[in-house]
Amino acid sequence: MSQPVMPGPDTSVITRKDEIARDLRELCPQAVVIVSPAELRAYETDGLTAYRQPPLLTVLPSDTGEVSRILRYCHEQEVRIVPRGAGTSLSGGALPLADAVLLAMTRFDRILDIDLDNRTATVQPGVTNLAITKAVEGEGFYYAPDPSSQIACTIGGNVAENAGGVHCLKYGLTTNNILGLEMVLVDGSVIRLGGKHLDPDGYDLLGLMIGSEGLMGVVTEVTVRLLPAPPCARAVLAGFDTAEDAGRCVAEIISAGIIPAGMEMMDRPAIHAAEAFVKAGYPLDVEALLIVEVDGPEVEVDDLTARVRRIATDCGARTLRVSQSEEERLRFWAGRKAAFPAVGRISPDYYCMDGTIPRNRLPEVLARIEEMSRQYGLDCANVFHAGDGNLHPLILYDANQADELERAEHFGADILRLCVEVGGVLTGEHGVGVEKRDLMPEMFSETDLKVQERVKCALDPGQLLNPGKVFPQLKGCGEITGFSVREIEERFPDIPRF
Amino acid sequence: MTVEKPHTPQEAAELVAAALTADAPLEIIGTGSRRALGRPVSADRMLDMSGLTGISLHEPEELVLTAAAGTPLAEIEAALAEKGQMLAFEPPDFSHLLGGVEQGRGTLGGMVACGLSGPRRIRTGAVRDHVLGFAGITGRAEIFKSGGRVMKNVTGFDLSKLICGSWGSLAVLTEVTLKVLPAPEATATLRFRGLDARRAVRLMTAAMRAPAEVSGAAHLPADVHPDGSLTCIRLEGFAPSVMARAEMLKGLLAEFGTPEMMEDAESRIFWGKIRDVAPLADDRQAFVWRICCPPAQGGEVAETLREMILESRLFLDWAGGLIWLAVPPSAHASAEMVRGAISGTGGHAMLFRAPEDVRHRLPVFHPQPEPLAEVTARIRAAFDPRDILNPGRMHPSEKREG
Ligand SMILES: Cc1cc2nc3c(=O)[nH]c(=O)nc-3n(C[C@H](O)[C@H](O)[C@H](O)COP(=O)(O)OP(=O)(O)OC[C@H]3O[C@@H](n4cnc5c(N)ncnc54)[C@H](O)[C@@H]3O)c2cc1C
Numbered sequence: 092m093s094q095p096v097m098p099g100p101d102t103s104v105i106t107r108k109d110e111i112a113r114d115l116r117e118l119c120p121q122a123v124v125i126v127s128p129a130e131l132r133a134y135e136t137d138g139l140t141a142y143r144q145p146p147l148l149t150v151l152p153s154d155t156g157e158v159s160r161i162l163r164y165c166h167e168q169e170v171r172i173v174p175r176g177a178g179t180s181l182s183g184g185a186l187p188l189a190d191a192v193l194l195a196m197t198r199f200d201r202i203l204d205i206d207l208d209n210r211t212a213t214v215q216p217g218v219t220n221l222a223i224t225k226a227v228e229g230e231g232f233y234y235a236p237d238p239s240s241q242i243a244c245t246i247g248g249n250v251a252e253n254a255g256g257v258h259c260l261k262y263g264l265t266t267n268n269i270l271g272l273e274m275v276l277v278d279g280s281v282i283r284l285g286g287k288h289l290d291p292d293g294y295d296l297l298g299l300m301i302g303s304e305g306l307m308g309v310v311t312e313v314t315v316r317l318l319p320a321p322p323c324a325r326a327v328l329a330g331f332d333t334a335e336d337a338g339r340c341v342a343e344i345i346s347a348g349i350i351p352a353g354m355e356m357m358d359r360p361a362i363h364a365a366e367a368f369v370k371a372g373y374p375l376d377v378e379a380l381l382i383v384e385v386d387g388p389e390v391e392v393d394d395l396t397a398r399v400r401r402i403a404t405d406c407g408a409r410t411l412r413v414s415q416s417e418e419e420r421l422r423f424w425a426g427r428k429a430a431f432p433a434v435g436r437i438s439p440d441y442y443c444m445d446g447t448i449p450r451n452r453l454p455e456v457l458a459r460i461e462e463m464s465r466q467y468g469l470d471c472a473n474v475f476h477a478g479d480g481n482l483h484p485l486i487l488y489d490a491n492q493a494d495e496l497e498r499a500e501h502f503g504a505d506i507l508r509l510c511v512e513v514g515g516v517l518t519g520e521h522g523v524g525v526e527k528r529d530l531m532p533e534m535f536s537e538t539d540l541k542v543q544e545r546v547k548c549a550l551d552p553g554q555l556l557n558p559g560k561v562f563p564q565l566k567g568c569g570e571i572t573g574f575s576v577r578e579i580e581e582r583f584p585d586i587p588r589f
Numbered sequence: 590m591t592v593e594k595p596h597t598p599q600e601a602a603e604l605v606a607a608a609l610t611a612d613a614p615l616e617i618i619g620t621g622s623r624r625a626l627g628r629p630v631s632a633d634r635m636l637d638m639s640g641l642t643g644i645s646l647h648e649p650e651e652l653v654l655t656a657a658a659g660t661p662l663a664e665i666e667a668a669l670a671e672k673g674q675m676l677a678f679e680p681p682d683f684s685h686l687l688g689g690v691e692q693g694r695g696t697l698g699g700m701v702a703c704g705l706s707g708p709r710r711i712r713t714g715a716v717r718d719h720v721l722g723f724a725g726i727t728g729r730a731e732i733f734k735s736g737g738r739v740m741k742n743v744t745g746f747d748l749s750k751l752i753c754g755s756w757g758s759l760a761v762l763t764e765v766t767l768k769v770l771p772a773p774e775a776t777a778t779l780r781f782r783g784l785d786a787r788r789a790v791r792l793m794t795a796a797m798r799a800p801a802e803v804s805g806a807a808h809l810p811a812d813v814h815p816d817g818s819l820t821c822i823r824l825e826g827f828a829p830s831v832m833a834r835a836e837m838l839k840g841l842l843a844e845f846g847t848p849e850m851m852e853d854a855e856s857r858i859f860w861g862k863i864r865d866v867a868p869l870a871d872d873r874q875a876f877v878w879r880i881c882c883p884p885a886q887g888g889e890v891a892e893t894l895r896e897m898i899l900e901s902r903l904f905l906d907w908a909g910g911l912i913w914l915a916v917p918p919s920a921h922a923s924a925e926m927v928r929g930a931i932s933g934t935g936g937h938a939m940l941f942r943a944p945e946d947v948r949h950r951l952p953v954f955h956p957q958p959e960p961l962a963e964v965t966a967r968i969r970a971a972f973d974p975r976d977i978l979n980p981g982r983m984h985p986s987e988k989r990e991g
Contacts, residue, residue, distance in 0.1 A: 208794050208885035253743045267718050280960040286935030287883035289910050292955040293965055298750020302743050319800035346650045348771035391830030447739040479740035519741035542733045543746045545971035574974040579609045586603045589611040
């Protein structure tokens with residue numbers, strides 16, 4: 092099995108394990124500190140289960156003061172820290188290190204304030220995504236970003252990964268729906284960014300922190316934007332003979348000025364797996380299936396449903412159904428939302444990819460994925476956030492077969508390279524983590540990466556927070572932040588002089 | 590003042606390199622339309638980016654547009670309008686407010702660097718929510734890029750957010766890729782009369798709490814609208830939907846009176862004026878503040894400000910979350926009172942229009958508490974270790990201002 096190369100463990104830290112555990116218990120008498128190898132096994136992996144590594148120890152704090160003391164201590168002792176929410180990351184973002192404290196944030200599970208006049212909820216980071224909506228749906232509100240893992244994943248993890256969902260075409264990703272954060276920096280200092288107001292008062296550090304994958308600080312409080320739930324939502328299910336037709340239908344809908352609440356596509360293997368799992372009523376004789384959801388006042392939904400139907404028919408839809416009830420709408424979605432576990436049922440293991448492409452390259456990309464699938468001898472099912480070009484090829488493999496995982500990894504990397512080649516990116520919502528770390532140079536030049544790494548160094552000069560994630564090589568901060576005019580003279584030997 | 594005008598990113602990088610070797614900082618400008626915003630820059634040399642122009646990509650059905658940073662905003666908006674699209678965050682035109690109509694609407698780079706958005710921000714988000722990627726030059730004369738051209742992207746840190754509203758203090762922008770959206774098919778505005786600020790904010794709050802997708806909510810008190818106060822709610826979208834939502838809101842807001850309906854053309858003019866801060870533009874002497882606070886507290890804050898600062902005038906946008914305040918000119922610009930009035934709300938205030946010497950002396954941007962100010966300084970140093978780009982624009986530059 093191919094484990095990613097992680098920063099070499101600091102053996103002096105490992106030998107000090109008992110002492111560190113004792114110190115942390117003393118600093119935070121209320122926190123849970125886990126040291127036994129058997130219990131630490133529960134934390135050895137996240138949603139990317141191919142990679143495993145038990146942490147040095149796990150600590151579960153429950154208030155900001157504790158997090159601050161833990162970080163200050165680790166900072167002084169030069170002990171690495173890996174923050175963790177629910178551990179559903181699909182990119183190995185929460186993968187522990189042998190010499191690092193795993194900071195599990197699940198005890199931060201309280202909803203602190205619901206302010207419907209300002210349309211905000213302020214919650215602790217361990218609250219699950221779905222729990223926020225559950226807390227306000229009685230009042231007719233919801234929290235829009237809805238990753239398929241929303242029952243389990245935490246809002247802190249969503250912030251760290253800038254999670255998406257099936258409704259982000261219209262309502263945005265996590266970053267477009269967060270108004271404020273409280274964070275603890277690596278030295279233990281506490282900062283507040285944003286609040287219940289709009290727009291930052293200086294640099295948009297809030298925007299910078301969202302999607303920073305636990306590399307810049309630990310989120311201890313989150314203020315989210317709530318939206319009034321639309322009075323009506325309806326889903327159109329359209330089956331096509333080819334991915335081209337389905338792709339054309341997506342483009343025509345957008346060209347008609349319609350931004351659906353959600354627009355998802357599945358290919359034949361994904362349709363079959365989902366249908367076998369949840370009996371959503373999907374047609375089994377089509378090559379591509381679209382779910383297009385429109386929401387708003389009933390007249391708008393009626394109007395848009397009719398327009399979408401017309402467009403789908405013109406694009407050659409061979410089956411076309413409109414949800415007739417809320418139950419039916421949810422059933423249409425159930426298949427899509429359960430697509431990953433559904434594929435999990437038909438294959439011993441699967442590897443979920445997450446590239447984004449310019450939408451109009453879809454047919455070509457799918458064709459090339461199919462070609463690769465033959466070449467690698469591994470099946471692949473595709474689910475696709477069609478509206479925003481975010482592709483989730485699910486590569487089927489069996490980890491118990493000699494080299495299948497390795498082949499799956501190569502196949503996956505080839506898919507991501509292809510995404511970049513056609514003008515897209517390595518990850519649309521799952522994050523870089525350890526998984527795509529070594530592919531970063533496919534998309535970014537050395538300078539591009541250096542610019543990002545310097546921002547990391549500005550916040551965590553000792554590189555103690557979640558090391559080994561996002562960046563392909565850990566250079567010392569001194570090496571990349573230093574500056575001399577001589578270097579400029581070397582790089583620009585014949586520039587004009589002022 | 591020496592003006593350097595590059596025509597390619599490479600030329601611009603060379604000019605930054607030359608500035609570094611001469612230790613001579615640069616003031617970055619587009620057309621200069623927003624030059625009077627922020628602190629005055631301590632630099633003797635201008636880097637005029639209006640030579641990098643042109644839309645290199647516009648794929649309407651992909652909702653994406655890429656252009657060089659010096660491209661006039663007017664050109665971009667015209668190209669979008671031709672395809673029935675728009676910049677959803679409604680970038681304002683401050684030429685009237687700041688004086689300097691000849692500089693026009695400014696450039697794409699200037700729009701991103703200032704990061705200021707119009708009334709629709711409450712529904713579709715700000716500039717920062719629409720920047721998909723960019724290319725630029727650091728204060729170390731490095732050409733770099735960040736983000737991409739697709740709608741969904743979490744590859745690496747989201748520097749697009751950081752660059753929006755960084756006022757040219759982190760990098761010289763050379764190219765920007767934006768998410769663009771279809772322009773609404775229909776617009777209608779409900780206009781209520783005679784409410785005071787507190788009641789107006791209650792009205793706007795009630796409208797925002799309803800599933801009506803309100804895309805503009807503003808209140809003009811009688812002091813800026815002599816015919817009597819106006820409270821306006823904008824609805825946009827497909828015609829049948831706009832009508833249905835308007836009816837729903839009329840019922841819901843009945844306690845505030847019976848609104849008049851502004852149709853498309855009138856509505857467009859009205860929101861254009863709110864966007865461009867026209868109600869406060871004419872009194873050329875007054876200083877103008879831009880105040881962000883939690884929207885539902887906007888009414889309280891507005892009343893407090895009005896009571897505290899004699900002869901001040903104001904209006905509210907963003908359902909109460911944005912207050913534009915004009916105060917009589919003075920050496921202190923009423924800064925303590927303005928910032929005092931919002932201190933309990935978590936909000937912030939920017940001294941938006943004032944003479945150069947006042948903007949030099951007083952903190953233009955809201956003062957930050959210590960750990961944050963330190964983080965800000967370190968991030969700036971990461972991009973621009975020598976204070977070569979727009980020094981002093983946001984905060985005083987120790988190196989350049991002595
Ligand atoms: C079946 C399934 C479906 C999924 N569907 C989607 C989907 O539709 N869209 C999507 O975007 N993702 C999806 N994911 C991925 C995953 O759920 C998200 O990335 C989620 O945001 C992770 O949250 P978590 O609480 O599990 O975080 P973890 O996995 O525990 O951690 C993720 C990252 O966040 C950091 N982190 C966690 N908490 C904090 C904190 N408080 N402060 C700082 N850093 C922190 C960690 O260090 C790590 O880098 C799916 C995963 C699964 C297993």
